[in-house]
Amino acid sequence: MVATPTYGATRDRVEEYFDRTATKTWERLTSDAPVSGIRQTVREGRDRMRAIMLSRLPNDLTGRRVLDAGCGTGAMTEELARRGAEVVAIDISPALVEIAAKRLPEPLARQVTFTSGDMLASDLGAFDHVMAMDSMIYYEAPDLGRALAHLCPRVRESVIFTVAPRTAFLMAFWGLGKLFPRSDRSPTMIPHNPRHLSREATRNGATGSISEIERVSRGFYISTCLEYRA
Template identity: 65%
Template sequence: MADYSATRARVEDYFDRSATKVWERLCSDAPVSRIRQTVRAGRDAMRAMMLAQLPADLSGARVLDAGCGTGLMTAELAARGAEVVAVDISPQLIRIARDRLDARFASQVTFAAGDMTDETHGHFDHVIAMDSLIYYSGEDIAAILHRLAQRTRAGIVFTVAPRTPFLMTFFTLGKLFPRADRSPTMIPHAYETLAKSAGPGLARVGRISSGFYISDCLEYRP
């Protein structure tokens, strides 16, 4: 997974050095621009859609929040009673998530900075990966799903950027900038193509489209 490792390194550098403040503000109640308001609303709707795929009562369940960011999903999972392993590639975002977590849930959450597929995180009942696979190729996503599935009892709920004309335009324009001057680029995926890579077990859940936030929710069951 050489491509995966290279992309992971670029994503870590971007979120830890360039985008920490942006995401800290976006994932809060702080005022943001109209464009970012649509992204915030879209992410809120997607988080609700993903959580709806899991039981309302997660007492006794162990859940991996793969790419936890500032911890909004982590807090929701803990509030449902889950034991949460919250992993993010960015130590800076992990720090923010830890600081923001309600003290009531501290004993239920283990934070870790690093690779979300690391086997040392253990086994899980559920995995949620919101917007943490959007920078990877279909082959890498399939490899990540298969690797996580070996340690997941129920299913993996995750998001990808859909292959729409709007997102494909941004994907193409992103390639025009020198690599050193641009953030990691989302890779849009057609469901049918991704299904061929992932194999049986992949299913559509739904799509959220809110201004500049367009994302598909999918589920993979081992």
């Protein structure tokens, strides 16, 4: 894993937030329950981003092993399993993993292994694809570069992930979490420039390349889909 003080400290803050502070908030946000106007835009933005990320993969994933890195309550995991993938679904929050496991339709359960912990752990094995939706958005560029370099030898095809783009809006607020009530604020999101991330990954030994796929801007959800190809 990326054993740096900044990575570890950020990971701990993310775990504290999702596993203890905002579990119920995210359970509701990722369901069909009514939510506030702000959270509705986040829900719609996340749905759109998930569709974009999935569009980068084959419709038939039979025989492919996919890591859902930061699976949350399991929406991405379910779609990957429906396409036939063998999915390892991991999240830093055991509480969210429990929700994801309960939500997964029974016929798909045999294709999914749920676990909690660090998404970069080497003992998770090798994968054809890694999907990391909004799970890398809290880390500084050097840690993201190290993370990609760490994953590179274990990924046969692609890592599809999201970052907060360096827009004027996000730089002014320094993260979407600051738009929520104080009690529900998420850890600080770090805006990134894709070219900078690519340089950091290369500097740390990654041999592939990063390309920008598409940006989603839906109300208070603003995120960019990037693809690293080994």
